Amino acid sequence: MTDLAPVSPFDASPSAVGRIARRAPIDWTGIAFLVGLAAVILLPLVVTAVWAFAEVWRFPAIVPQRMGLGYWQETLSRTDVWQALWLSLRITTTVTVISAAICFPAAYAFARLDFPGRNMLFLAFLSVQAFPKFGLIIATATIFLTLNLIGTFWGVVLIQLVGTLLYMIWIPVSAFQGVDRRLEEAARDVGASPMRVFWSITLPQAAPTLFAAILITFVNTFYETDAAWLIGLPNVRTMPMVMIAFINNALEVQYGAVLFVFLWVPSFLLMLAARRVMGADAFAKGLGG
Amino acid sequence: MIAALRSGMMGGRLSGLLLVALPVALLIWLVLWPVLQAMVGTVYFPGTGFSTASYAYFFTDDYSLRNLWLTLWVTALTSVLRVTVAMPIALYLRFRTGSVAALVQALALFPMFVPSVLVAYAFIRVLGPNGIVDTVLVALHLPKLMSPYLTPAGPIIGLVWDGLPLTLLLLLSGLGRVSIASVDAARDLGAGSWTLFTRIILPRIQSSIIVTLAFNVLGLFSAFTLPFLLGPASPEMMGPYMQRTFSDNADPLNATTQAVITFAFCAAFGLIYVRAIAKGRKGPA
Amino acid sequence: MNRREFLMAGAAAGLVASTRFAAAATRLDLYTASDANISDFFNNVVKPAFEAANPGLELNVVIARPAAALDAVVQRAFAALSTKSDPQLDIIEQYEPMLPNGGIEAGLWTDFQKAGLANYGAVNKLAIQTAYGLPYRGxxxxxxxxxxxxxxxxxxxxxxxxxxxxxxxxxxxxxxxxxxxxxxxxxxxxxxxxxxxxxxxxxxxxxxxxxxxxxxxxxxxxxxxxxxxxxxxxxxxxxxxxxxxxxxxxxxxxxxxxxxxxxxxxxxxxxxxxxxxxxxxxxxxxxGGFSQAVVPTNAAHRDAALKFADFMLSQEMQTAVIEKLGGFPGVDWSNLPKALHDKYADVIPSSIPTFPxxxxxxxxxxxxxxxxxxxxxxx
Missing domain, CATH: 3.40.190.10 (Periplasmic binding protein-like II)
Structure with missing residues (x-):
C-alpha cells in the first residue's frame, strides 16, 4: 500500500485538517436535519412505542388512560417468539453470506468483464422483483415439493436467496463500475498483480456500496414473509411471520408494538455501527492506508 | 502490454461466464422459467391456440386503465419526493463527520427496520382521524387535521416514509465515490454550491441515481400493503388490484395479464439502468 | 433404585417415547387464518378435547395470518395434487372451497357428502353451500x-x-x-x-x-x-x-x-x-356466514382429518362453539340439548340469513x- 500512496490524488489529510478547523462551531445543518427527522421519523415510532405500554388509550386523551406491562409479559413469555427470532437470525445470516459469496463475483463480472449475453443476463435479474409473486406460486411450489424442501430450513434459505439476487447484483455493479480505473492502472503500472489490485484498490472503493447492499439484503430478508409462508409452513416460523400473525387484522395493536420495540434497540445499534462502514470516514480509510 | 490485454479479454469471456454462472443458474431455474411459463400462459391456450383477448380487455377496460394510470403517477411522484428528500440528507452525510451526522444517518435509515404493516398502523395512529396529531390539535383548541387516511395522499406519505432509507443508502453509497478532495479543490477555484453539485457531484453518481430510480419503480409497482391499508378503495394501485383479481375474483388469467403489463413497465426502467452500466463500461476509464 | 424399579422406569420411558413417536407420526396440521379468538379456541378448547378422545393423534394448530399466507399454502396443496406429494396440510378451519380456480374440478377438496361422517346428517341444511365445505360454526x-x-x-x-x-x-x-x-x-x-x-x-x-x-x-x-x-x-x-x-x-x-x-x-x-x-x-x-372447514383429498392424514371434522360436529364441540366462542352452531338446533337452546335464545336467533x-x-x-x-x- 505504501508504494501506491504517492499516486493517490485523494491524499486528503491536509484539507481534512482544514475542514475540521473550519467547522469547529456547532453543526447547525446537522441539528436542523436531526430535528426534522425526529419529527417525521421518530414521532410515529414513539407513538407506537407508547402503544406497547398502553392498555387503554382512547381519543381525546394525550396519554393512555391505562398503562401496564401486561402485553410485554404476554408476548415475551411465549417461547415461540424467542425461537422465531433465533431461527430468523440464522436463516437471514445464511442467506446473506451465501448471496454475497455468489453475487459479488458475478456483479464484478457484469461491471468489468465482457462476455456473451452480458446485457441480457443482467437485465434478466429484474424479473426477481418485477414479476408479482402470485403468478409464480404454483411453479415454485411444484419445484420445492419435488425436492422435498417444503417446511424445511434449507427450503426457506433457497427461496429467500433467490429473492436477494437483484439487490446483490444490481447495486454492487454500480459500485464496481464507478471505481476509478486510473488508480487501478497506476497500480498495475508499478507492478501490482491483478489480485493485489483488486484487494487494495478496487474492493476498498466499492466497499461502502457493497456494505449498503449487504445491509439492505439482510434487513429485507429478515422481514421477508411471502416466500417464507409458501415454503416454510407448517414447520418454519420466522420472526416476521409471528409478528404479522400478531398484528394483521388484530384489534390490539399492542402485540405488534411490543415486538417492534423489542427489535428496536438492536436495529438502532446496528444503524450506528453502519455509519462506521458507510460514512464519510470509510472512503478515506479505504484509500488513506 | 497489448498482448497481455488481449489475453485478458479472452480470459475475461470465460471467467466472466464462470463468475455469473451460479446466480444465473438459480435465476433461470427458479424465476425465469416460471415467469416465462406464466407469460406464455396468458397468450397460448392448449387446445384453442393463441389469443391476446386478455390484453385487449385490459387496454379497453376503463377501470383497469384508471388503476394503471394511478400507479404510474403515484410511482412518479413518490420517486421524485424520495430523491428530493434523500439527496440533501445524503450530501450532508457524505461531507460531514461527527456524532450529529451519525445520529442523522441512524434516524434516516431507521424506517428500514419497520415492517410495512406497522408503518400503516403507526400512520393511522398519528395522522389518522382522531390520531395523535388531532389529539394535540384539539388539546390546543385548534381545528382538526384533514386526515390523509383513505385518500390518495395516504399511501404516498406512507411510501415516501417507508422508502426513504433505501433511496438514501443508494445515493450515499454513490456519493462515496465523490472525493472530498476534488470538491474542496473545486471550491478553492471558486465554484458555487450549485455548480459543485451539477458539475462535480452529479456526473459521478449518475449510475447510483438511475439504480435508485429503477428500484423505486420496481418497489412501487408491486407495492401492496401501504396502498391497500392507507389508500382509497378505488382506483386501486396495481399491487392490490392484481392480488384482488387473483384471489378474490379467482381469475388467474387476468391477474397474470396485469402482472405481465406491470412487468413490462418495470423492465423499461430496468433497461435504462442496463444501458447506463453498458455505457459506463465502454466509456473512458 | 433396584433392578426391578430400573426396568420399570426404562419401560415407562420407552412407553413415553413410543407414544410420542406415534403422536408425531399422526400429527394433524390444522391451518387457520381467522382472528386470534379462533386460533385460541382451537388451541385451548378443541386440541385438549380431541387429543383426549383420540389417543395417538396430535392436533397442530398452524396460524397462517393474513389470508394471503393461507392462499399460498392452498396453492401449494394444489401443486402437490399434480406432483402427488405431501402438501403438509391436513385440514383448514375456514376456507372458501370454490377457490382456487379449478380446484374442485381437479378433485382438490374432499366431498363431505361422500366422506361418511357420522354426524354429517345433523348439519344445518341452510348452512351447506357446497359439499366440499363443512359448516361447523357461524x-x-x-x-x-x-x-x-x-x-x-x-x-x-x-x-x-x-x-x-x-x-x-x-x-x-x-x-x-x-x-x-x-x-x-x-x-x-x-x-x-x-x-x-x-x-x-x-x-x-x-x-x-x-x-x-x-x-x-x-x-x-x-x-x-x-x-x-x-x-x-x-x-x-x-x-x-x-x-x-x-x-x-x-x-x-x-x-x-x-x-x-x-x-x-x-x-x-x-x-x-x-x-x-x-x-x-x-x-x-x-x-351471517358459516365457516367452512375443508380437507384436501391429498392430505397425508386424510382419515384422521375426517375423524377430526366429525369430532367438530359432535354435541360436545358444537356446545363449545356456542359457549366458548359465542358463535352459532353448524348443526341444526334440534341436535343440541333443548336447555342450551333456551339459555341462548335471546342472544342467538335460531336461523340467520346468508348470501351464496x-x-x-x-x-x-x-x-x-x-x-x-x-x-x-x-x-
Whole structure:
C-alpha cells in the first residue's frame, strides 16, 4: 500500500485538517436535519412505542388512560417468539453470506468483464422483483415439493436467496463500475498483480456500496414473509411471520408494538455501527492506508 | 502490454461466464422459467391456440386503465419526493463527520427496520382521524387535521416514509465515490454550491441515481400493503388490484395479464439502468 | 433404585417415547387464518378435547395470518395434487372451497357428502353451500354504534331507518371493502336483499345468471351510491373488519357494521368502550356466514382429518362453539340439548340469513369496486 500512496490524488489529510478547523462551531445543518427527522421519523415510532405500554388509550386523551406491562409479559413469555427470532437470525445470516459469496463475483463480472449475453443476463435479474409473486406460486411450489424442501430450513434459505439476487447484483455493479480505473492502472503500472489490485484498490472503493447492499439484503430478508409462508409452513416460523400473525387484522395493536420495540434497540445499534462502514470516514480509510 | 490485454479479454469471456454462472443458474431455474411459463400462459391456450383477448380487455377496460394510470403517477411522484428528500440528507452525510451526522444517518435509515404493516398502523395512529396529531390539535383548541387516511395522499406519505432509507443508502453509497478532495479543490477555484453539485457531484453518481430510480419503480409497482391499508378503495394501485383479481375474483388469467403489463413497465426502467452500466463500461476509464 | 424399579422406569420411558413417536407420526396440521379468538379456541378448547378422545393423534394448530399466507399454502396443496406429494396440510378451519380456480374440478377438496361422517346428517341444511365445505360454526353481522352519540332508543331498527340515519348524520358511518371482510360485505349483501324484496332465498349458489345479476345489482349500486356522499370522508371505505372497529374505537365514526363475535370480544378486551351499543335490523337481519372447514383429498392424514371434522360436529364441540366462542352452531338446533337452546335464545336467533358464495359473491364484490368505490357522484 505504501508504494501506491504517492499516486493517490485523494491524499486528503491536509484539507481534512482544514475542514475540521473550519467547522469547529456547532453543526447547525446537522441539528436542523436531526430535528426534522425526529419529527417525521421518530414521532410515529414513539407513538407506537407508547402503544406497547398502553392498555387503554382512547381519543381525546394525550396519554393512555391505562398503562401496564401486561402485553410485554404476554408476548415475551411465549417461547415461540424467542425461537422465531433465533431461527430468523440464522436463516437471514445464511442467506446473506451465501448471496454475497455468489453475487459479488458475478456483479464484478457484469461491471468489468465482457462476455456473451452480458446485457441480457443482467437485465434478466429484474424479473426477481418485477414479476408479482402470485403468478409464480404454483411453479415454485411444484419445484420445492419435488425436492422435498417444503417446511424445511434449507427450503426457506433457497427461496429467500433467490429473492436477494437483484439487490446483490444490481447495486454492487454500480459500485464496481464507478471505481476509478486510473488508480487501478497506476497500480498495475508499478507492478501490482491483478489480485493485489483488486484487494487494495478496487474492493476498498466499492466497499461502502457493497456494505449498503449487504445491509439492505439482510434487513429485507429478515422481514421477508411471502416466500417464507409458501415454503416454510407448517414447520418454519420466522420472526416476521409471528409478528404479522400478531398484528394483521388484530384489534390490539399492542402485540405488534411490543415486538417492534423489542427489535428496536438492536436495529438502532446496528444503524450506528453502519455509519462506521458507510460514512464519510470509510472512503478515506479505504484509500488513506 | 497489448498482448497481455488481449489475453485478458479472452480470459475475461470465460471467467466472466464462470463468475455469473451460479446466480444465473438459480435465476433461470427458479424465476425465469416460471415467469416465462406464466407469460406464455396468458397468450397460448392448449387446445384453442393463441389469443391476446386478455390484453385487449385490459387496454379497453376503463377501470383497469384508471388503476394503471394511478400507479404510474403515484410511482412518479413518490420517486421524485424520495430523491428530493434523500439527496440533501445524503450530501450532508457524505461531507460531514461527527456524532450529529451519525445520529442523522441512524434516524434516516431507521424506517428500514419497520415492517410495512406497522408503518400503516403507526400512520393511522398519528395522522389518522382522531390520531395523535388531532389529539394535540384539539388539546390546543385548534381545528382538526384533514386526515390523509383513505385518500390518495395516504399511501404516498406512507411510501415516501417507508422508502426513504433505501433511496438514501443508494445515493450515499454513490456519493462515496465523490472525493472530498476534488470538491474542496473545486471550491478553492471558486465554484458555487450549485455548480459543485451539477458539475462535480452529479456526473459521478449518475449510475447510483438511475439504480435508485429503477428500484423505486420496481418497489412501487408491486407495492401492496401501504396502498391497500392507507389508500382509497378505488382506483386501486396495481399491487392490490392484481392480488384482488387473483384471489378474490379467482381469475388467474387476468391477474397474470396485469402482472405481465406491470412487468413490462418495470423492465423499461430496468433497461435504462442496463444501458447506463453498458455505457459506463465502454466509456473512458 | 433396584433392578426391578430400573426396568420399570426404562419401560415407562420407552412407553413415553413410543407414544410420542406415534403422536408425531399422526400429527394433524390444522391451518387457520381467522382472528386470534379462533386460533385460541382451537388451541385451548378443541386440541385438549380431541387429543383426549383420540389417543395417538396430535392436533397442530398452524396460524397462517393474513389470508394471503393461507392462499399460498392452498396453492401449494394444489401443486402437490399434480406432483402427488405431501402438501403438509391436513385440514383448514375456514376456507372458501370454490377457490382456487379449478380446484374442485381437479378433485382438490374432499366431498363431505361422500366422506361418511357420522354426524354429517345433523348439519344445518341452510348452512351447506357446497359439499366440499363443512359448516361447523357461524357468526352474524350487526350494527355497532357509540351510544354516547346515538342514544340506544334512537338506534335504527329497519334498513329504511338506517339509510335515513346515515343521511341525517353525514360522515358518521363507514363500512369496509366487501372482499376484505364480511362485515362490509354483508352490509352490501343486505342492500342487495333490500332491493330484491327482502328474500334471501332468492339467491342460491347455482342460480346465478348475468341478466338477473345485472338487474338486481344495478338497483343495489344506486342505493349505495346514494348513501356514499353521507359516509365517512364522503365515501371512503376501510380495508377490513378491524380497520372499521378501530375507527369506531377512535371515535371517528358513530356506527359501523361488525361481526357479532368480534365486536363482543373487542368490548371484552377494552378495545371498544362499554358504551358501545349493538343493534340488529328487525325487518330482515344482516347476513351471517358459516365457516367452512375443508380437507384436501391429498392430505397425508386424510382419515384422521375426517375423524377430526366429525369430532367438530359432535354435541360436545358444537356446545363449545356456542359457549366458548359465542358463535352459532353448524348443526341444526334440534341436535343440541333443548336447555342450551333456551339459555341462548335471546342472544342467538335460531336461523340467520346468508348470501351464496361463488358467482353471486364475485359479482357483488367486483361490481362494487367498479360501480360504487370510484364514487363518481363525488363532487
Amino acid at each position: 357468526s352474524q353481522v350487526l350494527l355497532a354504534y357509540d351510544s354516547t352519540k346515538l342514544p340506544r332508543d334512537k338506534a335504527p331498527k329497519t334498513f329504511a331507518d338506517l339509510a335515513a340515519w346515515i343521511k341525517a348524520n353525514p360522515g358518521q358511518f363507514i363500512y369496509n371493502r366487501p372482499d376484505k371482510g364480511g362485515s362490509g360485505g354483508n352490509f352490501i349483501n343486505r342492500v342487495v336483499h333490500e332491493v330484491s324484496g327482502r328474500d334471501p332465498l332468492k339467491f342460491k349458489v347455482d342460480n346465478y345468471t348475468q341478466a338477473s345479476a345485472d338487474e338486481v345489482l344495478a338497483k343495489a349500486w344506486a342505493v349505495l351510491n346514494d348513501l356514499a356522499p353521507s359516509l365517512y370522508e364522503k365515501g371512503a371505505y376501510t380495508s377490513g373488519n378491524s380497520a372499521s372497529l378501530q375507527l369506531l374505537a377512535q371515535g371517528a365514526v358513530t356506527m359501523i357494521p361488525a361481526w357479532s363475535d368480534q365486536v363482543l370480544q373487542a368490548i371484552a378486551k377494552g378495545v371498544l368502550p362499554e358504551t358501545t351499543g349493538l343493534v340488529q335490523l328487525t325487518d330482515l337481519a344482516l347476513c 358464495s361463488g358467482e353471486w359473491t364475485k359479482a357483488v364484490q367486483d361490481g362494487w369496486y367498479r360501480n360504487v368505490a370510484p364514487n363518481i357522484s363525488r363532487t
